[in-house]
Amino acid sequence: MGVKAQIAPSMLSSDFANLASEAQRMLDCGADWLHMDIMLKLNRMQFRTQNTDGFAIDNKKVEHFLVFSMQGELLHFVPNLTIGAPVIESLRKHTKAYLDCHLMVTDPLVYVEPLGKAGASGFTFHVEVSKDSWEELVEKIKSQGMRPGVALKPGTPIEEVYPLLEGRNPVELVLVMTVEPGFGGQKFMPEMMDKVRQLRKKYPSLDIEVDGGLGPSTIDVAASAGANCIVAGSSVFGAPEPAQVIQLLRQTVDEALK
Numbered sequence: 001m002g003v004k005a006q007i008a009p010s011m012l013s014s015d016f017a018n019l020a021s022e023a024q025r026m027l028d029c030g031a032d033w034l035h036m037d038i039m040l041k042l043n044r045m046q047f048r049t050q051n052t053d054g055f056a057i058d059n060k061k062v063e064h065f066l067v068f069s070m071q072g073e074l075l076h077f078v079p080n081l082t083i084g085a086p087v088i089e090s091l092r093k094h095t096k097a098y099l100d101c102h103l104m105v106t107d108p109l110v111y112v113e114p115l116g117k118a119g120a121s122g123f124t125f126h127v128e129v130s131k132d133s134w135e136e137l138v139e140k141i142k143s144q145g146m147r148p149g150v151a152l153k154p155g156t157p158i159e160e161v162y163p164l165l166e167g168r169n170p171v172e173l174v175l176v177m178t179v180e181p182g183f184g185g186q187k188f189m190p191e192m193m194d195k196v197r198q199l200r201k202k203y204p205s206l207d208i209e210v211d212g213g214l215g216p217s218t219i220d221v222a223a224s225a226g227a228n229c230i231v232a233g234s235s236v237f238g239a240p241e242p243a244q245v246i247q248l249l250r251q252t253v254d255e256a257l258k
Contacts, residue, residue, distance in 0.1 A: 004254075007030065009026040009237065030243055034100065036120070037104065088101065088120050100209075112141055116143075122146060128153060134163075134167075138167075149209070176192055176195050176199070178190075188214065196226050207228060210230060212231075214230050216248055220252060224256050
């Protein structure tokens with residue numbers, strides 16, 4: 001296939017008070033990449049949904065990942081605030097690892113230069129917020145020395161990423177979310193593997209990443225579908241022996257790629 005296994009522990013599940021040492025611990029355990037989730041907090045709680053998708057929300061609590069609008073204005077994707085460019089910059093001083101950054105923001109273009117300067121390696125943005133600007137976005141990501149990728153949430157048809165893979169300046173990775181973005185520890189959605197299978201059949205040499213609920217009990221179905229880049233948070237950081245989990249994930253992907 002021309003692709004190889006890349007195991008990326010999600011630093012969202014790490015001990016943030018000891019981020020540098022946690023990163024090194026994962027690398028010592030055999031990790032290839034470090035997955036960095038970059039989200040922005042909703043700063044207004046009065047809103048209406050831009051799309052319903054059947055999710056329950058109210059004015060007090062955002063229960064699911066959605067794109068929200070208030071009088072036509074686009075707000076942020078998720079209700080949690082996590083890692084930003086200053087943290088990436090600080091971590092880069094302590095590691096040469098590939099920092100695989102997943103942007104869950106409504107205007108990813110704003111973050112390209114700061115993350116490039118901070119030392120991010122990969123910059124994966126969401127197709128849901130970049131349908132009209134992805135060509136400029138990819139060009140700027142590459143100009144900052146980062147590798148461009150595109151992510152899609154569970155409710156987004158896989159066909160929406162095809163133009164980004166077939167354009168003049170394509171993305172180099174597709175991240176298929178196997179949970180609703182925004183929170184760690186969610187249950188893996190096996191029905192998302194149809195998207196992975198379609199991608200692998202259409203693009204044999206593409207890096208296909210999966211994120212959400214990946215671990216020893218779900219890696220078989222993900223690897224057999226064609227995923228080669230595995231993001232794992234709770235299953236790695238919560239394991240008594242993280243190195244054994246990382247080894248299992250890698251071996252399963254390697255076997256599927258043969």
